Amino acid sequence: MINELVGNIPFGVALTLVAYEIGKYIQSKTGIKILSPLITGTILVIGVLLIFDIEYNNYKQGGDIISFFIAPATVSFAIPLYKNIKLIKENLFPILIGILGGLISGLLVTLGLCRVFGINEIVTISMLPKSVTSAIGLAISEMIGGVSEITLVLISIQGVTGYVVAEIIFKILKIDNPVIKGIALGTNSHVSGTAKAMELGETEGAMSSAAIPIAGVIMVFIIFVLEKILFN
């Protein structure tokens, strides 16, 4: 009965929007920045589906409408990049090498540890694009045959990790250059990293949001090369 009532597009759309708004409310009320509405919203929707015994496919009809906007949002990352293009040009070479080095070292550590701990291939592949922002990581995951749902969850955890550890790392390395802080955060912890960068300062925030699309594009190339080396 219930599945007949909710087997329509508005149900999935409404449930997602309401869960997201509740998630945002919880985030602002508790003041815990890493409690992203993505995490709380997801838990809420899963809760509703389980409690009322609603089939995933009935929810998905509406969910797909919302998912459509991931791609236009990805295109929109061009704007923070364009707005900061002057500052990026001034430090172009260090920024590109820094992003490249961070992404490659992260990938090598991931691949090495996955092998050591016997993580299966499908999870390992889904894990590779975890540094970059969700929208871009999903596209890369699909391209290399990963499972986008797994990639998405791991990307969120990576974001939270970066948010928590970045300041400690900056202290250890004695870094006070806002450009470095912003790029390191945006490259390795995408949107959550940018939230931290914005707390640190305006330049940090701008550099972090500009690093997200650059890191995404560089990641596409790294993975493309890596795939040729590893799987051919």
Place this chain on the structure above:
Amino acid sequence: MIKQLSIIVSILAISYMIEIGLDFPMPASIMGMILLVILLVTKIIKLEQVENISDLLLKDVTLFLIPLSIGIIEKVHLFEGKFLITVFILIISTIISIFMTALIMKLMLGIKAGGKNDK
């Protein structure tokens, strides 16, 4: 706002044509992003023509990801009980990659400044 959205989605549609038509090895959405940067830099599209819609889309980008992340309930078995180890690997690699980005940039900017900007 609809006009702004039409620009973004049209760029996306063209990117999909390129990806599928030319079998280009880059996801269409990322290609669209690069295309938009090029159009902005060459002033073919002005910032004001896409700024509002982009701010809106980026402000609530996590909303669009909720439906996909719900799908994890159908995929969680793929971890074969190694979810926590996977998270551990993720945390270690995140720490190392932030460390490396920061270190590389610090060294390179240090050389570039040649001591004159040294604090």
